[in-house]
Amino acid sequence: MRGRGFLGAIALGLVASLLPSVPVSPADADVPRAAAKGYAPVAPVSALHAALESNLKQVRSWLDDGDFDSAEQTAHGLAALAWLHGFQGEDAWRRKTSALRDACAGLSTALRRKNAAACDRAMRACSDLLAELAKMKPAAPTSPVKDFRPPGPTKTWMLLMDGAYVDGKTSTSSAELERQALVIAEEVNVVTWLRADPRWRKMTGDVRAAALLAAETARKDNRDAARKAFKTIYTRCEACHNENKR
Ligand code: HEC
Incomplete structure (x- = not known):
């Protein structure tokens, strides 16, 4: 994620050097630290x-x-x-x-x-x-989950994200738009773990960043900007589909 700052960048370098299986180069600067460490929720x-x-x-x-x-x-x-x-x-x-x-x-x-x-x-x-x-009010997990293995075929998660996207796009309130953007952010946060390929992780990271930005914009209750930001999510989805055409 952007804006992690200098110390964060050092920590990222450290994690990357400890985990050679997840290469993090400057070109992959958007791959969040969490992806190298393990799964951690990004949405409430x-x-x-x-x-x-x-x-x-x-x-x-x-x-x-x-x-x-x-x-x-x-x-x-x-x-x-x-x-x-x-x-x-x-x-x-x-x-x-x-x-x-x-x-x-x-x-x-x-x-x-x-x-x-x-x-x-x-x-x-x-x-x-x-x-x-x-x-119930669950206490947030204290550390990232290593060895995170999501169940089900890729298609199941794709259909979930698609459903949230359609619900968000047709929603009439900022609160609903924010919720659906957060749902997509969390689901794509899982999709990241379906493949270890750095390119896959970069592209899921792009969707997650776009979704979190849309959620933040909706939270500020700027409807037009939020709708625009929400639609940007889909351009990130399509970027990956274009690369994965069969
Ligand atoms: C990192 C790559 C990647 C990203 C990002 C991605 N997708 Fe996909 N998507 C795929 C792949 C690969 C398939 C083919 C899955 C299969 O059927 O095995 C797919 C298939 C789909 C399908 C067709 C499912 C079916 O078979 O009926 C939908 C719908 C879909 N994606 C929606 C989305 C949406 C919405 C987003 C963004 C919020 C998104 N995808 C982001 C890789 C991606």
Whole structure:
């Protein structure tokens, strides 16, 4: 991230020299220190919570349409977010989020079996657990997570980011725009860890920086500037898609 200052640059050099597997050259100055050390959240826990709520609603809406396949695809994203939620706190928080993960797994099974009654039960379990989690105030993890291995195919995380982007772009309030920008920042913060390739990490770092900037602009409640900054996120997404054309 920019503006880390002189001492930060020294620390970055130090980390880079300790971790030869993650080369950090001046050209990669935007690769944040955190990426070299391990995963650390960049958004408040409330952003992920909102993303979980909105994905759960999306599953419900596919089910109401009788579209089990789309519901199942969305439930993959839900499970991935539940997993990520576990990294936003410690002990008690982790136990509760692990129950949420189990509930999400139950939901996936029910969806695969196209068992509507079991889906309803699993969705109720998910939303009850989310409500309990909303009342907890997790202490932020004290150190970055080394050996961070996100589950699921790349596609699952891409579809999550896409959903947040669409929700943000069509939102009518600065608060909502800020929330969706933070959701993207946290999700791309995970995508970083899907590949060790420095180019991949640089490009995910670009999306994260653009998303955090959009969130900050929205926080200042400057709607036009925030919308513009939000759209810039997508140009960073496309930069990577252009490089990864198959
Ligand atoms: C670092 C590279 C990179 C960045 C950054 C990136 N993507 Fe992707 N994206 C990919 C790759 C690779 C695929 C192909 C994934 C696959 O299906 O295996 C992909 C696929 C997708 C897809 C198609 C998923 C499907 O198969 O239906 C969508 C939608 C998408 N990305 C959205 C986004 C959005 C939105 C952002 C930014 C917020 C973004 N991506 C940022 C690399 C990236």
